[in-house]
């Protein structure tokens with residue numbers, strides 16, 4: 001760290017007057033915990049996922065965990081997930097009592113490689129978790145086909161992919177369930193928060209019971225559950241954010257195409273590979289992530305120039321001793337996941353960037369990269 005003030009931050013939550021006044025309204029009502037605001041937020045989010053039932057919870061990690069539990073996945077089950085993702089994906093699998101099986105990614109789009117998934121299937125495999133990483137949808141045609149062939153449940157990790165689509169169909173509507181996150185750096189926020197999209201009302205009902213101490217009616221405990229409820233304060237923020245999300249998403253798309261155009265024109269392709277969009281994918285640019293030669297030096301130079309950047313993620317999960325313990329000795333090398341962890345760098349793409357900011361990002365990258 002150089003102590004330079006970051007002039008162009010990598011991410012910043014957008015909180016306006018409307019969020020503040022909605023929070024004030026909820027605070028004044030005296031009803032702070034899960035209530036009517038959460039129910040309205042769920043109904044409004046449902047409109048973006050083809051009307052599927054939605055259950056709001058207190059984080060994206062809780063959404064993944066409760067979804068797995070509601071799908072009946074736990075001890076003795078193997079769950080296939082990418083070796084290159086945020087640790088929350090793997091933590092949910094381990095916390096559910098299942099065995100994580102890390103497989104490799106497609107190097108073009110950083111999402112699960114369907115052939116690698118098929119090769120990792122055993123008689124114990126119960127589910128697969130495609131992660132729509134950086135807001136780019138995984139190849140849901142091929143992944144759903146593999147899952148159907150082998151009778152696997154699909155849980156989409158859509159924590160980074162609100163409003164993304166695959167062949168015009170919203171992510172979150174392919175699997176038995178999907179998990180979204182509303183952490184402040186995500187494309188929309190509730191402070192902390194998450195949401196499970198379910199394919200059917202029976203699964204949604206189980207998630208609702210699990211988030212509330214295992215009870216459906218008051219003190220009517222069906223099984224051991226969590227307190228994973230969202231507050232009405234968070235939901236009130238989320239309702240405003242959700243109304244803004246389509247506009248913010250188009251700005252992210254404009255920013256990404258502008259970055260790609262200017263970086264391509266800068267002729268630095270010997271050092272920087274730009275993000276690629278798969279046929280059929282409609283990404284929402286949670287991150288604009290490039291591959292860079294000499295990544296860590298470039299990141300340090302960007303920091304000196306006042307441009308925020310970050311490495312998502314510096315470790316492929318299958319390489320961490322922590323997770324190796326849970327893999328029952330099955331921890332093969334995953335060359336594409338490992339390469340990504342050494343190469344990737346996320347640049348600012350969020351909706352608050354001005355044209356000057358975007359040009360500053362491009363100029364700083366051009367100065368920072370090795371010739």
Ligand SMILES: *Cc1c(COP(=O)(O)O)cnc(C)c1O
Pocket residue numbers: 059060061062085086088089131157159160181182183193194
């Ligand atoms: C953020 C994130 C999560 C976890 O969400 P939290 O709300 O932080 O618990 C899970 N998976 C991915 C891919 C994420 O980016």
